[in-house]
Amino acid sequence: MTSGPNHAAKTGSALAISNVSKVFNKGNSNEVTALSDVNLDVHTGEFISLIGPSGCGKSTLLRVIGDLTGFDSGSVQVSGKSPADARRERLYGIAFQQAALFDWRSVSKNIELPLELAGWDKSRREARSAELLDMVQLSEFGTHRPWELSGGMQQRVAIARSLAVDPPLLLMDEPFGALDEMTRERMQNELLRIRQETGKTIVFVTHSIPEAVYLSNRVVVMSPRPGRITAEISVDLGERNELTRESDHFFHSVTAVREALRLHDTSGSNMSAHRGDI
């Protein structure tokens, strides 16, 4: 049962993205429209995946939300505030494909980094860091160095770090992309468990269809040239277990996403039935 800190805001708007466009290298020969007229509403507590081929703008959209890059037109509201304000008030935590842990800090101190920057005092930081390590089940590794941990463990630390200031929103850019398949599935379950315990809103970028379907309430399909949203597919898998990935519902949802992707696939790399020369 979710008894997380954001109970009161359960039905609020976490993200309101309206008519957002972004162009790189405007006016030059290598001008590219990364985002074109993107609209997306995310409610508090939802798990949204952004999926699409390279160049579709999913990572750019994530960075726009996090005020890590600007946008040219439209509006973005994060918990009712501008992205810049949301960033300054630390209303989101972020995790990347690279864990980006600092080699010169212990695991605990890595998790404490955002807390130091937020001005927490020492005892509070240490307590919170221990709490988070416990949540990702790495309590014995607090004094270890990042390079002593496996890839999956490093990502768990990165996720713990993203939860440090207890932000209502989590942004994740293909955090499991560098992991092997078995570790990946384990991490997906971990993430779902953490979400259930904390009730966070999560925006998750991936290029794996089964991953998007397994994790999300809604899969947002994007397409490149220009970068835009082409479909939103609701997924309701309920309680996940070992059989979920083999269920009919899972298969249908994956197929729906796959077909949505194929519909707007302009790269010509999909193999249709009447190409017999391969």
Next chain:
Amino acid sequence: MNSKLSYVWPPILIAALFLGAWQLLVVIQDLKPFLLPAPSLIATEFSNGAMLMWSAAFYTGTTAFLGLLFGTVAGLFMALLAQRFITVDKLVAPLAAGLATVPIIALTPILNNMFNITSRTPRVLVTAIIVLFPIFVNVTRGLMQVNPVQLELMRSLNAAPRTTLRVLRIPNAIPFFFTGLKIAAPLAVIAALVAEYFGGPQQGLGSRIASAAANTAYGRAWAYVLAAIIMGLIFYLTIIAIEKCVTPRTTKTVKTT
């Protein structure tokens, strides 16, 4: 074009500000040349004594060039030996590392005794020794730090060590060689200069700077210094020019300490 310009104007601006401030300081404080000569004075001395400067620079430059040449050849030879025979590397590498901290120029008096002090031989020798070490260290690294996957490829092709050397190791070592050369060239100039302080023929730049200073002709001394700087820059820029010709644009220049 825009981006190239943005690299060029900041240093020019800072140089202009620096020279301007220097000139102003001398004029306002009415500094005597024995304290700090004005850039204008140095420029005058430089153009007046151009012939003398040229011959002094040529003398020291030749010493530096010869030292650079012999040191490079020796360094290359030793690097090839070190790569081929691991014993050589094990013997020389700790010495090379240790000698980096040692003022090798201090060997000049010893060499002056062993060789004829009135010739330029001791100076060329000490310059060569100073040049040898950066060349050796960098070229050895370049010959040995080859991608293991590429070595496996050569082995799978049943390539003899000499072939691997020619086809893989030497091309791999070229950027490292130039890194070493860029360190060695200015060092050669400075070594050739400083070696002149230990006695011997006095027609080089180093001797001239010292004697001008001793005669309190500081404007002239600084003019000779300017000549020395220009010579050092010429050596360095020549190396860069050679490097640009030899290395295709797709090769990354390797930065080593």
Next chain:
Amino acid sequence: MVSLLWALAGIALIAIMWELTKVVGTLISLPFNASDQAMPHIWTMMSAFTLPEVRGSDTTVFQAVLAAATYSLMLALGGFVIGVSVGLLLAVIMQRFLFFERGLLPFVIASQTVPLIALAPLIVGIGNQISFGPVQWSTTYSVMFIAAYLAFFPLSIGALRGLQAPNATSLELMRSYAASNNNVLWKLRFPSSIPYLVPALKVSAAASVVGTVVAEISTGVRGGIGRLMVEYARETTSQPAKVYVAVFGAIVLGLAVAAAITAVDVLLTRNLPKKGLA
């Protein structure tokens, strides 16, 4: 440890070649002077350690060389500290402000083409005119200045590269924490620069020693090992081996400094992963 043995083997090899050359010199005519005056036997050099420095004096050559080497070490240390501080300051400024990187870097590089050691007599001349209130500039300060000048360059280049080393992901992470430039400098850039600083410190230390000794020679400063070498070199007709003791002293000085920096290296990097930097 093993490399120490190899180093000793290398030294032994040189000693053997030295004596061999002398033997060959008695048999055939060599292009250089291999007499006992120009090339004393190794054992003559060893015995010179215990010779009285000046006829009738109490101090042995060894003691004189030791005192002089210590004096030079102090000067080199002073120059090193100043050079490193200036180098670090320049690196921080150049990293922070692109204008200064583009404007100063060419001069930093060009500064090394200035044969400052050749300028030593001029520096002394200028220096002796300066006084900061009651403190009169002495020639020793000129020597330290030269050592500092030679030391600052490798350090500023190495430090600049180190400060610019953090990857894009780590920088985005810091931005997501709304970290100030100072925060990024102290918590990310400086720690990341340690692997680059250490090799630069080694080069700087070596440069300080070389700079000190050579500056002593060209300025005639008393008390240091440079001056001692020149003095002993004048006695080659009567005591040819003394100059070698002085040269050994200079060599040991350099090696001692290198060992000290290696100890600092071990201290700073003991908690970092053991990866090499080409």
